[in-house]
Amino acid sequence: MNGNKRVLVIGSGGRCHAIVDALSRSPQVGKIYCAPGNAGIAEQAECVAIGVESVDELVNFAKQENIDLTVVGPEAALAAGVVNAFKENGLRAFGPTKEAAQIESSKEFAKRLMAKYAIPTAGYEAFSDYEQAWAYVKARPLPAVIKYDGLAAGKGVVVAESYEDADAALKDMLLDASFGGGRVVVEDFLDGPEFSFMCVVSGEKVYPLAMAQDHKRAYDGDKGPNTGGMGAYSPVPFVTKEVEEFALEKIMRPTAKAMVSEGVPFVGVLYGGLILTAEGPKVIEFNARFGDPETEVVLPRLTSDICALFEAAIDGVDCTTEWSDEALLGVVMASNGYPGSYKKGAVIEGVDGVESKVYHMGTTRKEGKLLTAGGRVLMVVGRGATLAEAKAMAEKGCATIECEELFYRKDIGHKVLN
Numbered sequence: 521m522n523g524n525k526r527v528l529v530i531g532s533g534g535r536c537h538a539i540v541d542a543l544s545r546s547p548q549v550g551k552i553y554c555a556p557g558n559a560g561i562a563e564q565a566e567c568v569a570i571g572v573e574s575v576d577e578l579v580n581f582a583k584q585e586n587i588d589l590t591v592v593g594p595e596a597a598l599a600a601g602v603v604n605a606f607k608e609n610g611l612r613a614f615g616p617t618k619e620a621a622q623i624e625s626s627k628e629f630a631k632r633l634m635a636k637y638a639i640p641t642a643g644y645e646a647f648s649d650y651e652q653a654w655a656y657v658k659a660r661p662l663p664a665v666i667k668y669d670g671l672a673a674g675k676g677v678v679v680a681e682s683y684e685d686a687d688a689a690l691k692d693m694l695l696d697a698s699f700g701g702g703r704v705v706v707e708d709f710l711d712g713p714e715f716s717f718m719c720v721v722s723g724e725k726v727y728p729l730a731m732a733q734d735h736k737r738a739y740d741g742d743k744g745p746n747t748g749g750m751g752a753y754s755p756v757p758f759v760t761k762e763v764e765e766f767a768l769e770k771i772m773r774p775t776a777k778a779m780v781s782e783g784v785p786f787v788g789v790l791y792g793g794l795i796l797t798a799e800g801p802k803v804i805e806f807n808a809r810f811g812d813p814e815t816e817v818v819l820p821r822l823t824s825d826i827c828a829l830f831e832a833a834i835d836g837v838d839c840t841t842e843w844s845d846e847a848l849l850g851v852v853m854a855s856n857g858y859p860g861s862y863k864k865g866a867v868i869e870g871v872d873g874v875e876s877k878v879y880h881m882g883t884t885r886k887e888g889k890l891l892t893a894g895g896r897v898l899m900v901v902g903r904g905a906t907l908a909e910a911k912a913m914a915e916k917g918c919a920t921i922e923c924e925e926l927f928y929r930k931d932i933g934h935k936v937l938n
């Protein structure tokens with residue numbers, strides 16, 4: 521940090537730790553604040569106790585501290601209108617407005633947009649009535665893909681292998697209103713390996729980032745419940761130049777253009793959750809922000825200045841990026857019970873002895889002790905010339921960390937290793 525720019529990062533997870541880490545390598549940045557941050561971020565930035573949805577407090581802080589650039593991490597902050605408020609106050613924030621963030625917060629908005637602009641995705645129908653939804657699902661082949669229409673932190677999707685499970689999901693989402701009541705989208709089932717293609721977008725301009733693959737299920741062998749993501753790696757060998765080109769030209773660029781045509785230009789990270797089907801890549805979902813845990817394996821590979829990229833996107837000017845050829849693989853250490861209920865406050869030891877980078881996802885420090893403070897707690901990221909080397913390094917790191925309340929997957933990268 522040799523520059524004089526004052527930057528604020530909003531969020532508290534591993535994604536924000538990776539953003540802070542990348543910003544700390546920028547020659548333009550002199551000071552980084554993070555609201556609210558966590559124990560790991562506190563080693564690289566000054567943490568301030570402001571919640572990600574406390575819009576007025578965030579605006580006031582940015583004004584008081586003469587913040588030059590604010591980077592918004594989580595969807596909750598975007599949906600709360602943080603970027604709208606910053607703009608109204610003449611502050612520079614990297615992230616989409618609440619209206620543009622609908623590409624993530626409303627499945628139906630995203631599906632309609634893709635249908636209108638012929639962006640490859642699964643066919644779908646939307647319902648708010650349980651009887652109609654059930655009649656539609658039971659007349660179709662399995663598996664049934666049922667998605668709650670709204671923010672559900674990656675947990676509002678059920679891929680049901682039986683009609684019984686499909687019915688239970690519809691009842692849960694439409695009758696019990698356990699998600700807040702509302703609508704569901706029922707989709708065609710797509711088959712193939714998934715990958716995450718994040719692009720920095722500024723109106724019609726698209727700056728692609730390196731590819732990554734997430735691991736959504738809680739346990740080895742892709743078993744167990746869906747989570748926010750249990751590990752990731754970059755690059756992704758099955759995403760060839762040709763597949764990337766298709767994804768960029770037929771999916772990401774047309775989507776950026778479509779948002780402009782719809783009067784909701786997107787500035788920020790457009791995350792394409794894509795699946796490589798026999799007919800080429802198709803969209804499973806869009807997110808309006810950096811992915812977590814993908815960001816933790818993608819940003820360390822960026823060798824050019826991330827601050828310049830954020831500034832270029834805000835100003836709508838061209839910017840080139842440079843990437844290292846290194847392979848990165850990260851393993852998430854999560855609290856026992858996650859994604860269900862779990863304990864907090866367990867003591868973690870050994871983090872300082874890990875030779876790979878450890879991003880903190882949900883930690884806090886009390887009386888000098890590092891404690892668990894979330895579902896996903898740490899992400900250990902190994903690096904090397906190959907993914908196998910990166911994996912060995914990450915696993916060595918995980919084995920060094922001592923905490924009885926943590927578990928992690930041993931098979932991150934299984935789709936491309938062995």
Ligand code: AMP
Pocket residue numbers: 642665667674675676677679707708709710711714736746793804805
């Ligand atoms: P989402 O939250 O939309 O990313 O969905 C979570 C997970 O459900 C995805 O990562 C996929 O594994 C699966 N999924 C979602 N939609 C589909 C689909 N149309 N076909 C097959 N699998 C899907």
Ligand code: GLY
Pocket residue numbers: 674734748749807810811812813814
């Ligand atoms: N890792 C998936 C997400 O960030 O939504």
